[in-house]
Amino acid sequence: MNELLSLNGITKAYGANTVLDNVSFQIKPGRIVGLLGPNGSGKTTLIKIINSLCTPTSGEVLIQGNRPGIESKKIVSYLPDKLYFNDYMTVKELMEYYMDFYNDFNQDKCLTLLSNLQIDVNAKIKTLSKGTKEKVQLIMVMSREALLYVLDEPIGGVDPASRDYILNTIINNYNPEASIIISTHLISDIETILDDCIFLQNGRIVVYNSVEALRMDKNMSIDELFREVFRC
């Protein structure tokens, strides 16, 4: 058993509304997995469960054999689809905050990435544009030497010109032993970097396979497959 992440029969219901229905999958180290699905398919809830921001109604999540908690938080680097900064901080203070709480934070990598994007470390976060804030948040997350990166819409709010840089940042800045889960709607932008993909629909997994196998089998790109599976 060398799975980095293992989900067994995860169900999440809010009253009568079942958001996730018996979701099970395993992710081995070194994989980049796309978590894809239309709005309301349960992607963000699944990600919140992995990050112990939400408790499943039933089922079990194991991250390197541990249930979500302090041990899992030490090895999971999470990028939510929201800006979570305290606006009064400067970029430097935010970096120090990460350094203080995460032993795996790589300051040199962080400074290099900030410098590449010409982001002033002394700038107050509230003075930055929304796109720059998103970049800062991604840089903080990718500057950790984590074992599992969970990225919820990492390129959703940035301009197309910056997307390539961000995707390169993701690919070039993760430990080869680590895995990445990326949730996004911009499939064509990320499909070249994916090893596996999971399609979620109404809280259930409808497709889970390697990207290569899916392309060979269906003779179409993942973007085309997505449009076919989720056609309205």
Place this chain on the structure above:
Amino acid sequence: MLGKIIKYDFKNHFKMFITIYLCVIAATLFACGLSGINRLLLDKDIQVLNITIGLLTGIIIVAAIALNVLTFLIVIYNFYKSMVTNEGYLTNTLPVTKTELVIGKNIVGFIMCIISILVSFGCLLLYSVCSTSPIMKSFFESLKNAFKSFNMIIDENGFSFIAFPLILFIATAFIQLYGNITYGYLCVSLGQIMNKNKLLWTIIFAVGINFILQTVSSFLVAILSTLFININRDLDLAVMVQNNSLMPFNIMFIISFVLDLILAMVFSIATIKILDKKLNLE
């Protein structure tokens, strides 16, 4: 990790409060300056100056009281903001336990409330020393008399019999303050369970819990008073001073201290459990 939580939370609060403190202190110094001018021109009886000082006295008294209320509200709002709004996505994924998070924020909230009490009391004291306002003069005189009477009632061992109830009173006030913060945090943690209008629900829970607590405590006080204290006989301060005994007060303070301590612990444990098992971020 508790130390780090306290460090960052304190930094965050202090950045916000330093401006408020400086404003209150500056207003006090300005009023002191005006009072000084007024003192020099006492024989001239300048109407504008008198009105200004009267207004400033009112402002400083209100500011001193408002500072403490504001501090409490800001402390609770900061907890709400850092735990259950977008900032919660970072706070709740830090590799720390919920116990460390809640206790750390409790300690910081408590320290900020104490600092605000000291700042507001210091400002009132300073203004009462230099003010020409009759209200502030009588405040200063009352304080002086209180200290004098405390020193006067000293037994043969050099120990004032008021010291013990005074210590109990201060300890009870501190634990009540701490308990109020834990109560605020509990209301936030209950409010965030709701899917919409979390802040509104926080206020509804605050009102509801407060109503229950007030009702229960009224009954409790009535029962305890009947059992242990005859209000007419035992709480006659003159008799107590004559007998050198403040036992009835001591009993009341001890009971109050224990109850407040239990409540603070219950509130904290409930908050930790709710945030651990029922976290419901937007």
